[in-house]
Amino acid sequence: xxxxxxxxxxxxxxxxxxxxxxxxxxxxxxxxxxxxxxxxxxxxxxxxxxxxxxxxxxxxxxxxxxxxxxxxxxxxxxxxxxxxxxxxxxxxxxxxxxxxxxxxxxxxxxxxxxxxxxxxxxxxxxxxxxxxxxxxxxxxxxxxxxxxxxxxxxxxxxxxxxxxxxxxxxxxxxxxxxxxxxxxxxxxxxxxxxxxxxxx
Amino acid sequence: xxxxxxxxxxxxxxxxxxxxxxxxxxxxxxxxxxxxxxxxxxxxxxxxxxxxxxxxxxxxxxxxxxxxxxxxxxxxxxxxxxxxxxxxxxxxxxxxxxxxxxxxxxxxxxxxxxxxxxxxxxxxxxxxxxxxxxxxxxxxxxxxxxxxxxxxxxxxxxxxxxxxxxxxxxxxxxxxxxxxxxxxxxxxxxxxxxxxxxxxxxxxxxxxxxxxxxxxxxxxxxxxxxxxxxxxxxxxxxxxxxxxxxxxxxxxxxxxxxx
Numbered sequence: 001x002x003x004x005x006x007x008x009x010x011x012x013x014x015x016x017x018x019x020x021x022x023x024x025x026x027x028x029x030x031x032x033x034x035x036x037x038x039x040x041x042x043x044x045x046x047x048x049x050x051x052x053x054x055x056x057x058x059x060x061x062x063x064x065x066x067x068x069x070x071x072x073x074x075x076x077x078x079x080x081x082x083x084x085x086x087x088x089x090x091x092x093x094x095x096x097x098x099x100x101x102x103x104x105x106x107x108x109x110x111x112x113x114x115x116x117x118x119x120x121x122x123x124x125x126x127x128x129x130x131x132x133x134x135x136x137x138x139x140x141x142x143x144x145x146x147x148x149x150x151x152x153x154x155x156x157x158x159x160x161x162x163x164x165x166x167x168x169x170x171x172x173x174x175x176x177x178x179x180x181x182x183x184x185x186x187x188x189x190x191x192x193x194x195x196x197x198x199x200x
Numbered sequence: 201x202x203x204x205x206x207x208x209x210x211x212x213x214x215x216x217x218x219x220x221x222x223x224x225x226x227x228x229x230x231x232x233x234x235x236x237x238x239x240x241x242x243x244x245x246x247x248x249x250x251x252x253x254x255x256x257x258x259x260x261x262x263x264x265x266x267x268x269x270x271x272x273x274x275x276x277x278x279x280x281x282x283x284x285x286x287x288x289x290x291x292x293x294x295x296x297x298x299x300x301x302x303x304x305x306x307x308x309x310x311x312x313x314x315x316x317x318x319x320x321x322x323x324x325x326x327x328x329x330x331x332x333x334x335x336x337x338x339x340x341x342x343x344x345x346x347x348x349x350x351x352x353x354x355x356x357x358x359x360x361x362x363x364x365x366x367x368x369x370x371x372x373x374x375x376x377x378x379x380x381x382x383x384x385x386x387x388x389x390x391x392x393x394x395x396x397x398x399x400x401x402x403x404x405x406x407x408x409x410x411x412x413x414x415x416x417x418x419x420x421x422x423x424x425x426x427x428x429x430x431x432x433x434x435x436x437x438x439x440x441x442x443x444x445x446x447x448x449x450x451x452x453x454x455x456x457x458x459x
Binding site: 006007009010011012013014015016017018021031034035038042044073077080081083084085086087088089090091092094095138139140141143144145146147148149150172175176179181182184 | 211214215218219222225255256258259261262264265266268269270273274275299302303306307310311313314315317318323326327330337339340343344346347348350351354384387388389390391392394395396397398399401402403405406410412455
C-alpha cells in the first residue's frame with residue numbers, strides 16, 4: 001500500500017462503496033430467480049447464473065489502477081461496505097469477499113501485474129469463481145451435494161464469472177475511460193497514448 | 201448491552217462460531233446454536249422482534265430451498281439410510297433428509313448471528329474500530345467513510361439523470377436491446393460522477409493536511425474492555441457446548457462422519 005497515492009486509495013474505496021450497493025441489489029435479483037427454481041430442488045442455481053456480478057469490482061479496479069492488491073482490496077471493501085449497509089449476510093461477507101478477491105488477484109499476480117488483456121481479465125473472473133466455489137464447499141456445505149450437481153454448479157459459476165465479471169467489467173471500464181474521468185490513473189494514461197497514436 | 205460491545209470484537213464473536221459451525225452436518229448442533237443466538241438477541245431487549253422477523257423471513261425461504269436441494273441431490277457420504285419418500289425420480293433417504301435439515305438450519309443460524317451484529321452496530325463506529333483495533337490504514341478508512349456518506353447523493357443523481365432523460369423525450373426502455381442501452385445511459389454517467397467525486401475527496405483530504413499516518417489521535421476512541429473478551433469467549437464456548445450436547449445425544453456429524 002506504500003506505493004499507492006491517496007487518489008488511488010480513495011478511488012478504490014469509493015468504487016467499493018458503489019459496487020456494494022449494486023451487489024446488495026443483485027442479492028434480491030438472485031433471490032427472485034431462486035424462488036422460481038426451488039420446486040425443482042435447484043433453488044441455489046438462481047445465484048449461480050448471476051454470480052459473476054459479485055466479482056466485478058475486482059476486475060474494474062485492477063484494470064484501472066494496475067497495482068498489486070487492487071483486485072483483492074476493492075472486493076474486500078465492497079464486502080465490508082455491504083455489512084455497513086446492513087446486509088443480512090453479516091461480517092462473514094468480509095471473509096467471503098476476501099476469498100473471491102484472492103481468486104481474482106491470483107490471475108493478475110500470475111502476469112506480475114503487467115498484462116491487462118481481455119484474456120487476463122476473464123481469467124481473473126474465472127479465478128474468483130473458482131475461489132468462491134471452494135469456499136462454498138466448506139462454508140455453505142456444498143460438499144454434501146451430489147457430484148453431477150456440484151460440477152454443473154461450478155460450470156455455471158465459472159461461465160458467469162468469465163462473462164459478467166471479466167467481459168462486462170472490461171466493457172464498463174473502457175466506457176468510463178472514454179469519458180475521460182480516468183485521466184490520472186494507469187488505464188486513462190494508456191487510453192490517451194492510444195488516442196494520440198490513432199490521431200497521428 | 202449488545203450495542204455497547206466493541207464492534208470489531210462483536211464481529212469476531214459472530215464470525216468464529218459461524219466458521220466452526222460449517223464443520224457440522226447434523227441437525228442438532230446448528231439448532232442449539234440458533235436457539236442460543238436468538239435468545240441472546242431478544243434477551244438484551246435491544247432488537248425489535250417485528251423488524252427481526254421481517255428481515256429473517258426471506259432467509260427462511262432460502263434455507264428451505266437449500267435444504268430441499270440437498271435432500272434431492274445428496275453426495276455420496278450423505279445418501280445412505282432408508283428411503284423416506286420418493287418424488288419424481290428422486291429418493292429422499294433418512295441421511296439425506298438429515299443433511300438437508302442441517303444445512304438449512306446452519307444457514308438460519310448464520311443469518312441469526314449476522315442480524316445480531318447488523319441490528320446492534322453503528323456503521324461509523326465499526327469502521328473507526330476497524331481502524332483503531334485492526335490497524336486498517338486511515339487513508340482507506342476515511343476513503344470508505346467518505347464514499348459511504350456519498351450514497352444519498354448517488355440516489356439524487358440518479359433522479360436527476362432520469363428527469364433529464366425524460367425532459368428530452370427518452371421513454372421507458374422496451375425489449376432487451378433497449379434495456380441494455382438504458383443500462384449504459386445510467387450506469388456510465390453515475391460511475392463517472394463517482395470517480396470525479398473520489399478525485400475531489402482525495403484533493404480535499406490532502407489540502408486539509410491529511411497525511412494518513414497511523415500514529416494519529418482519534419476524536420472517537422474505541423476501546424476493548426474485559427466484557428468484550430467475555431462476549432467473544434461466551435459465543436465461542438457456546439459452540440463447543442452445542443457440539444458436546446449433540447454428541448451426548450448421538451447426533452454429532454462432522455463432514456459426513458458420524459460420532
